[in-house]
């Protein structure tokens with residue numbers, strides 16, 4: 001491929017520079033040979049986004065997404081790496097399932113990092129083949145979709161994962177308090193939906209996090225808390241960090257932007273787990289992401305088949321798509337509100353998730369000579385009305401459909417290769 005010269009681009013720091021790309025890396029612009037020139041005046045280059053929380057749905061007998069469509073959506077959203085959650089069919093709970101996923105992802109449009117299940121079949125009863133998966137390079141383990149409810153199983157998982165320096169990522173939900181029908185956030189009035197309790201009682205989140213930070217301190221293993229959603233959960237994480245607990249936390253774009261009042265419509269686009277929360281929660285989440293109590297944005301991109309969403313609210317599957325709009329939502333909620341600067345945004349969406357996921361040797365790197373050219377080029381002035389049917393994800397369960405949001409991503413490069421907007425280079 002031709003050398004590329006990106007002229008007069010802004011970095012997150014505000015510094016304006018020229019970026020030269022030869023093959024997979026940034027090089028001194030003086031060494032470029034007949035480069036393709038991109039005039040990037042007014043544009044910004046950010047390190048490629050890294051998502052610790054993606055549901056790519058493949059393998060599965062009837063997938064709602066493929067690795068190809070999911071990673072195309074990722075590239076369109078500015079992502080160069082996604083961690084593929086283990087709740088596929090079969091579950092990623094063995095070394096062979098990890099190898100199979102890597103084979104399926106060989107032609108992906110972003111780096112796909114397998115997440116290993118904490119427990120066999122996500123059943124919560126027996127810790128999975130942690131060591132065998134670790135031998136295959138897996139460092140990040142999660143039963144996401146389910147909480148590891150048994151504290152002794154969680155402790156064993158932390159001990160075994162910690163032995164290799166890995167991370168346990170918990171979907172924090174006490175299923176005895178917020179059970180199988182839990183889908184409506186506290187404080188939202190809806191007609192009776194089912195015989196069982198449909199309220200997702202908010203204490204089910206913070207109570208598990210409080211337990212798990214104790215287990216993390218006891219074992220010394222890195223605990224990552226997925227999709228934190230309540231102000232009380234933020235308080236627990238803040239306390240844990242003050243104590244020096246090895247804990248990190250994540251928030252989704254949808255919990256930053258969307259409020260629980262949307263659930264009152266019983267439109268299943270707004271059914272997600274944990275549910276959308278109230279104004280005070282959203283405010284607390286934004287402040288916590290700004291001050292670093294929450295370390296990263298994770299999308300929880302969760303495409304579903306229409307047939308799984310076109311159901312009564314309690315029976316519809318929880319989850320929303322997110323990869324293509326994540327950066328726009330973070331800009332809208334954090335930059336456009338003055339809560340965060342671009343350097344911090346790059347940390348929360350790229351440098352820190354790469355470090356937590358232990359891929360910071362190849363992702364979330366500075367945009368500097370001799371580094372891999374893995375970045376996204378964005379236009380801060382672009383906005384668009386979200387249209388679910390123009391998306392690259394196959395999922396149409398889109399909570400942003402119809403909203404006016406920043407639409408910043410012009411092009412994404414993964415190790416020098418354009419994975420989105422490659423039309424820029426057609427002659």
Ligand SMILES: [Zn+2]
Pocket residue numbers: 144145146171226227273274
């Ligand atoms: Zn989850």
